[in-house]
Amino acid sequence: MIDRRQCLGGLGLAGLTAAGALAGLPSVAFAAAETDHRLVVVLLRGAMDGLSAAPPFGDPDYERARTGLALPPPGAAGGALDLDGHFGLNPALARLHARYGRGELAVFHAIASPYRDRSHFDGQNLLETGSTRPYGLADGWLNRALEGLPGSAREGRKELGVALAPAMPLMLRGPAAVTSWSPSVLPGPSPDLVARVKRLYAQTDPKLLAALTSAAEANAAASGMAPGGAGGDAFVALMTAAARFLADPDGPCVAMVDSAGWDTHANQVGPYGVLHRNLLALDAGLEALAAGLGPRWPQTAVLVMTEFGRTVAMNGTAGSDHGTAGAAFLVGGAVAGGRVVADWPGLKPAGLYAGRDLAPTADLRSLLKAALRDHMGVDPGHIERTVFPGGGEARAFDALFRRA
Amino acid sequence: MSLELAAIAANRFGLGARPGDLAAIAGDPRGWLLAQLRPETGLPATLRALPSTAQAAGEFTRWLTSIGLTGKAGKAGEAVALSRDARKPDAMAVTTDGGQPLSVEKSYVRYFWPAYAAGVEARFQTGVASERPFFERLSRFWANHFTVSAAKADIIALTPLFERDVVRAHVCGRFEDMLLASCHHPAMLIYLDNYLSIGPRSFLAGHPGFLPPYLRERMKGLNENLGREILELHTLGVRSGYTQADVTTLSKIITGWSVHGPRDMPPGGPVFHFINAAHEPGAQTLLGRIYEAQGEEQGVSALTDLARHPATARHLATKLARSFIADDPPPAAVDRIAAAFQRSGGDLVQTATALVESPEAWTPRPAKIKPPEDYLLSTVRALGGPPLSGLQLIALLDRMGQRPFWAPGPDGWPDVEDSWIGADAVWKRVEWASTLAGGYAAANIDPARIADAALGPQLGETTRQAIRGADSPAQGLALFLVSAEFQRR
Numbered sequence: 001m002i003d004r005r006q007c008l009g010g011l012g013l014a015g016l017t018a019a020g021a022l023a024g025l026p027s028v029a030f031a032a033a034e035t036d037h038r039l040v041v042v043l044l045r046g047a048m049d050g051l052s053a054a055p056p057f058g059d060p061d062y063e064r065a066r067t068g069l070a071l072p073p074p075g076a077a078g079g080a081l082d083l084d085g086h087f088g089l090n091p092a093l094a095r096l097h098a099r100y101g102r103g104e105l106a107v108f109h110a111i112a113s114p115y116r117d118r119s120h121f122d123g124q125n126l127l128e129t130g131s132t133r134p135y136g137l138a139d140g141w142l143n144r145a146l147e148g149l150p151g152s153a154r155e156g157r158k159e160l161g162v163a164l165a166p167a168m169p170l171m172l173r174g175p176a177a178v179t180s181w182s183p184s185v186l187p188g189p190s191p192d193l194v195a196r197v198k199r200l201y202a203q204t205d206p207k208l209l210a211a212l213t214s215a216a217e218a219n220a221a222a223s224g225m226a227p228g229g230a231g232g233d234a235f236v237a238l239m240t241a242a243a244r245f246l247a248d249p250d251g252p253c254v255a256m257v258d259s260a261g262w263d264t265h266a267n268q269v270g271p272y273g274v275l276h277r278n279l280l281a282l283d284a285g286l287e288a289l290a291a292g293l294g295p296r297w298p299q300t301a302v303l304v305m306t307e308f309g310r311t312v313a314m315n316g317t318a319g320s321d322h323g324t325a326g327a328a329f330l331v332g333g334a335v336a337g338g339r340v341v342a343d344w345p346g347l348k349p350a351g352l353y354a355g356r357d358l359a360p361t362a363d364l365r366s367l368l369k370a371a372l373r374d375h376m377g378v379d380p381g382h383i384e385r386t387v388f389p390g391g392g393e394a395r396a397f398d399a400l401f402r403r404a
Numbered sequence: 405m406s407l408e409l410a411a412i413a414a415n416r417f418g419l420g421a422r423p424g425d426l427a428a429i430a431g432d433p434r435g436w437l438l439a440q441l442r443p444e445t446g447l448p449a450t451l452r453a454l455p456s457t458a459q460a461a462g463e464f465t466r467w468l469t470s471i472g473l474t475g476k477a478g479k480a481g482e483a484v485a486l487s488r489d490a491r492k493p494d495a496m497a498v499t500t501d502g503g504q505p506l507s508v509e510k511s512y513v514r515y516f517w518p519a520y521a522a523g524v525e526a527r528f529q530t531g532v533a534s535e536r537p538f539f540e541r542l543s544r545f546w547a548n549h550f551t552v553s554a555a556k557a558d559i560i561a562l563t564p565l566f567e568r569d570v571v572r573a574h575v576c577g578r579f580e581d582m583l584l585a586s587c588h589h590p591a592m593l594i595y596l597d598n599y600l601s602i603g604p605r606s607f608l609a610g611h612p613g614f615l616p617p618y619l620r621e622r623m624k625g626l627n628e629n630l631g632r633e634i635l636e637l638h639t640l641g642v643r644s645g646y647t648q649a650d651v652t653t654l655s656k657i658i659t660g661w662s663v664h665g666p667r668d669m670p671p672g673g674p675v676f677h678f679i680n681a682a683h684e685p686g687a688q689t690l691l692g693r694i695y696e697a698q699g700e701e702q703g704v705s706a707l708t709d710l711a712r713h714p715a716t717a718r719h720l721a722t723k724l725a726r727s728f729i730a731d732d733p734p735p736a737a738v739d740r741i742a743a744a745f746q747r748s749g750g751d752l753v754q755t756a757t758a759l760v761e762s763p764e765a766w767t768p769r770p771a772k773i774k775p776p777e778d779y780l781l782s783t784v785r786a787l788g789g790p791p792l793s794g795l796q797l798i799a800l801l802d803r804m805g806q807r808p809f810w811a812p813g814p815d816g817w818p819d820v821e822d823s824w825i826g827a828d829a830v831w832k833r834v835e836w837a838s839t840l841a842g843g844y845a846a847a848n849i850d851p852a853r854i855a856d857a858a859l860g861p862q863l864g865e866t867t868r869q870a871i872r873g874a875d876s877p878a879q880g881l882a883l884f885l886v887s888a889e890f891q892r893r
Contacts, residue, residue, distance in 0.1 A: 046813070068621075118632070118651075119642050121815045134643070166805030167818070168826030180828040184803055189838035193879060197834060197886050200870045205888035207821075208830055215831035260812050261555070265597045265629045266622065316625025317600040322632070354648065 036299045037153070037334065038246045039376055040289060041142060041256045043171065044282070044306040045124060046263030050326030051312065051358060052275055053093070054107050054340075058086035061347040068314040069269055083107060087340045092279035095287050096331065104335055106400060108328040108367060109342035112308060112360035114391070118322035120263065123307035127364070128171035132390045141387050142256060143174030145372050148382030153253055159214060161254040162245045164238040172256050179214040179252070181241060188219070218245075235259055239285035243292025246300070253376070257285075262306060266317040286331060298333035301375045301401065305329075305364060311356050312347055324357035328367060334375055336402045369396035409433040411860040412766055415893045417728065418537030420782025423857040437760050440536040441753045443576040448533070450526040451568050455519070458673030460561040461590045462666030467515045471508065516560050521794030523564030524808045528797055531781045539575065542756055544778075545727050546582065547571045549720075550638060551816035552591040554809045562591035563809035579720070579750035580711035583638060587630070587707060588676040590663045596630035596814060603659040603684025614681065623682070631655030633814045639710040641719030650691055656684040657695060658703045717745040723819070724755070729764050730771040731820040737762040770862070770892035773821045776804035779833065783840070783885055786858040790843060804832045825891075837885035841878040851880035855890070862889050 055071045056062050057080045063070045071090065072079035080088030081097040087107060089097045099105045115126045115134070122134035130141025146160040154160060161178035163169050172178050189197075194216055201209035235257070242255040261278060268275045282304070290297050309326025325345075331337065343361040345351050353359040365388050372378040372387065373396050384392060407426055413433035414421035429436040446452075534540045547567040554560040570589050574582035586592050593599040600623050602608050612620050631654040636642045660683030663675050678700040687696045693709065695702050710716060721742035725733030737759070744758035745751075759765060774782060780800065784792065792800070801807050805824070811817050818824070852871050855863050867887045874880035884890060 068624075118648065119636050120813060121636075122642055163826065163828075166803065166826070166828050166832065167823045168829075170822075173822050180826040182803070182805075182828050184832065184835060186803070186832075186835040186839050189834050189882070192875070193838055193882055194834065196870065196874070196879070196883060200867060200883060200887065203866045204864060207825060208888055208891070211825050211827045211830035212834065215827035218827055219831060263813070265627055266600065314624070315627050316602055316623060317597055317627045318622050318624070319597075319627075321628050 036296075037253065037376055038293070038296055038300040039254045039371060040242055040246070040300065040302040041171065041254070042282075042285075042302060042304045043124075043127070043169070043256065043258055044262045044278075044304065045258060045260045046120060046306075047123070047308050047310055047322060048262045048278075048306040048326060049264060049268065049275060049310040049320055050109065050306075050328075051309070052268070053090050053279060054083075054109055054327040055080045055088050055090065056086060056109070056344065056347070057088050059344070059347050065312050065347040066314065068318065069320065084340050086344075087342070090276075090279050092276050093283045095283050096329070099331055100338060103338035104331055104333060106330045106335055106337040107340045107342075108330065108362060109340060110325045110345050110358055110360060111328050111342075111362040111364055111367065112325040113364045114394070115308065116324065118308065118324075120307060120322070125170065127305070127307050128169065130365070130368075130388045130391070137389075139174030140169070140171035141368070142171045142254065143176050143178060145376070145378050145383070145387045146176035146178070146254060148372075148378040148387065149253070150377045150379075153377065156250055157252065158217060158250075159252050161256065162218065162242070162252040163256045163258075164242050165256075165258050169256055169258055177214070179218040181215075181218040181245070183237060183241075235281045235285045236288045239289040240292050243289050247293055247296055259285075264310070264319045265315065265321060266319040268319040301330060301332040301334045301371055303328070303330055303368065303371055305367075309358050312352060312358055313356065324353045325360035326358065328364060330367065330371070330400060334401050336400055341397070363394035365391050365394035366397045367400075369394065370398070370400050374398075374401045405430050406433065407860045408768060408862075409766065411862045412768070413437055414537070415782070415859070415862065416765070416770070416772070417541060417760070419531050419534065419540055419778060420537075420785045421858050421860070422785045423788070423854075426857065426860045434760060437538045438757060440538045441576055441756055444539075444572060447568065447572070448530045450529045450533070451572075454523060454526055454564060454568065455561075456673070457562065457565045457569050457590065458669065458675055460519070460565055461663065461673075461675040462669065463516070463519070463561040464558050465666045467512070470515070471511050512557065517795075520554065520560050520809075521798060523794070524797050525792075525794030527564060527567070527808065528777075528781065528792065528794075532784050538756075541728075542752075543567065543572050543575050545724065546575055548811070548816040548819075549723065550582070550586045550592065551811045551814050552589075552595040552809075553811045553813070555812065556595050559591045559594050560809075562589075562594070566591035567809075574752070576753050579716075579745070579752055579755075580708050582752075583634075583707055583711045584704065586638070587634070587658065587661060587703070590675045592630070593661060593663055593676070596633055597627045598630035598658060599662040601625075601627035601630075601655065601659050602682040603656055605686070606659060606684055607681040608679075626652070626655055626659065628652060628655045631658060634707070634710065637815055639719070640713055640715040641722075644715040644719065646691060653688050653690045654706060657688050657690065657706050659684045660700070661703060711750055714746060717742040717750075720755070721745060724759055725762075725764075727819050728759055728772075729762065734762075734764040737764040768862075770889070772893050773824050774891060774893055775817060775819075775824055776801055776806040776829075777808060779804075779891065780836075782858070782890070786854060786890075790840065800836065804836070805829055833891065834882075834886050837882045840885065841882035844881055845876065845878040847877075849877050849881060851877055851884050854881065855884040855887075858884075859889050863887075864889055
């Protein structure tokens with residue numbers, strides 16, 4: 001386990017300076033070379049149980065605090081996969097675990113957005129808008145971040161971002177040009193009809209025009225993609241499609257993929273439980289993305305996050321209820337991984353948030369800011385002013401990427 | 405006579421005009437809407453043909469039994485998890501199909517899909533044929549407010565029945581009755597887990613031996629899911645001042661609100677079963693008020709008070725105005741609707757009347773985009789066809805992002821434009837319009853007349869010319885269907 005304070009290194013010193021001034025240096029230096037970088041954001045809706053995804057099996061209170069939910073220790077049947085002797089990964093994440101061994105995965109724990117209540121919808125809203133309060137902003141942080149990409153990354157790209165979803169997620173809504181795509185079963189309309197509809201929209205409805213223009217291009221880019229199946233297969237299909245978009249040198253450099261169904265109030269445990277199935281799909285989806293990106297993978301980072309964690313104790317229905325802090329993953333060829341970043345608060349009753357949840361000791365925005373600044377070369381001033389306004393207390397993590 | 409107001413009434417408040425509708429209602433568009441606000445005397449035949457809630461409530465267990473998981477109802481979730489992992493090596497073959505083993509997933513689909521598709525089709529056909537489209541829109545609004553989603557596999561057979569038996573029965577009644585009906589219906593109790601929730605100091609918590617073995621692991625204590633969503637989604641609304649303690653308290657108050665298993669259910673129902681042994685004993689304090697009553701009555705009192713709370717009035721008025729008027733609801737309209745709700749003690753006819761009487765709702769410029777299902781409905785109403793089967797509807801609406809009875813979470817489908825007109829969503833509508841119009845290639849149709857009948861004065865000159873300038877009537881029809889005027893309302 002790497003202590004967050006060690007990891008943050010110069011935090012105390014940087015804290016004495018004007019926000020962003022020091023932090024801005026590395027990205028300015030690297031800005032010109034950011035064109036090839038790719039960022040994928042995977043949002044696990046419903047609140048993934050971080051204590052099951054990345055179990056702290058080395059915590060002396062783990063088994064007692066999580067009676068009924070705790071995984072066996074590494075080595076035992078169905079046991080956690082060891083990361084650093086203290087934290088492990090759920091055995092359903094076997095291929096992700098292998099990436100940890102190759103230094104491509106950093107695991108973050110006891111991490112949370114600034115949201116401290118337990119509504120999914122407010123929690124997701126805040127995580128998607130980047131505001132400090134629910135509904136404080138009308139568009140998404142990821143879209144606003146695109147406007148701060150260096151010129152070299154924007155050049156030649158019509159759209160900077162793509163959502164693999166039939167409905168545009170809030171995180172990617174906003175002023176920057178983005179597109180969306182999902183599999184279809186119907187035959188495509190004739191080019192003549194599309195041209196006529198475009199002309200009609202040009203005179204009557206700019207919003208529909210922008211959507212249609214963008215879709216026509218996304219569709220051309222995605223031509224030949226197979227429609228996905230149900231459940232885990234659908235997520236794998238979306239991640240495969242994301243890779244297809246990001247592999248195109250003139251295509252978007254940022255993708256967002258949604259995954260729903262993480263709200264495990266009941267029947268969470270066991271090899272046939274909901275969580276196990278979700279984690280298997282996540283693991284398979286990340287592999288499909290890596291395979292699809294091929295030579296781009298070394299320039300790729302994937303953020304996997306969720307709106308909040310779940311209660312430490314099992315609830316009355318073999319599941320867990322809405323909690324506070326949880327786990328997040330940063331995986332990719334560009335990641336300086338092979339470590340767990342956590343300022344671990346422990347699972348003793350007195351140390352729990354509100355007496356029931358894993359206490360938050362790190363801010364998700366620190367991770368998001370680091371990815372934008374050090375991986376995508378977004379101007380730090382833009383990050384502070386526009387991407388996460390009012391979020392100055394969450395300082396970007398340092399040294400999460402191989403090049404930064 | 406106003407064709408313009410008639411078009412607003414039919415399209416913004418309704419499910420889209422059929423040929424002849426606009427002329428028929430132009431004499432008194434407001435009166436046409438208000439006349440629809442009376443309870444149903446009988447269900448439409450399409451919905452009457454669906455099974456009863458009591459019949460459907462045991463289907464999931466019966467399916468488990470049929471695939472050999474008898475007596476393992478507690479393993480329902482496992483079976484469903486299996487059903488989604490059917491191609492995994494550990495998936496089991498559960499039954500035979502002409503001698504061939506069938507995976508759990510295929511078995512689930514085979515068992516439930518016909519009924520699910522029938523529910524989807526019945527709901528759609530009810531909308532297509534309705535003479536009271538405003539009543540239908542309100543039903544859909546309240547069904548979305550009290551979302552139960554077949555995304556939870558256990559309740560797939562129940563979701564169409566919840567809308568029919570809970571929502572339609574009260575859409576022209578009182579809100580508190582709809583709330584209570586929702587909290588008594590097996591679809592809601594199972595969807596949000598309350599049927600398994602037991603009070604920490606209840607008899608069953610102290611005597612788990614009284615539970616069948618397969619339920620002991622699943623019924624160990626409190627589950628906050630329904631209690632939280634009642635406060636956050638169904639009544640007061642999020643950030644209206646309640647606390648985590650209120651969530652826990654309400655969850656305790658409704659412990660014991662559960663369902664009969666198929667074997668102990670009285671013939672014909674009710675499915676709802678109050679289990680006193682699971683109920684948390686003692687008085688409870690919710691939002692500063694003490695609830696002394698014991699048993700089920702405690703929950704009825706608390707829910708009734710929540711239904712009458714001023715925060716509930718504002719929350720519901722805001723959602724109604726957002727759904728029918730604009731994504732950013734005009735404050736004056738919200739005030740008016742909330743006041744009508746509060747003044748009338750939650751009478752939903754008075755509340756809907758205040759909506760109709762809001763001048764903000766009658767602005768000529770359309771402010772809302774039709775969500776996919778309403779878009780398809782208005783298409784079929786305008787064209788008088790094509791006939792769409794339940795399976796076709798499921799496939800179409802799934803690709804448009806709105807698989808029926810399958811909202812992504814308990815907060816239901818989004819009700820703002822940006823959720824529905826992303827690039828992919830608009831493309832899917834063009835695909836659909838093109839495919840549909842292709843089916844009319846050989847038909848003798850006049851797309852400009854169809855457009856006029858559906859939109860009246862709302863059809864703009866630019867669009868009319870584009871339709872007239874199309875290279876074929878079918879292409880003109882496609883242009884009408886994707887026009888901004890027809891996609892918005």
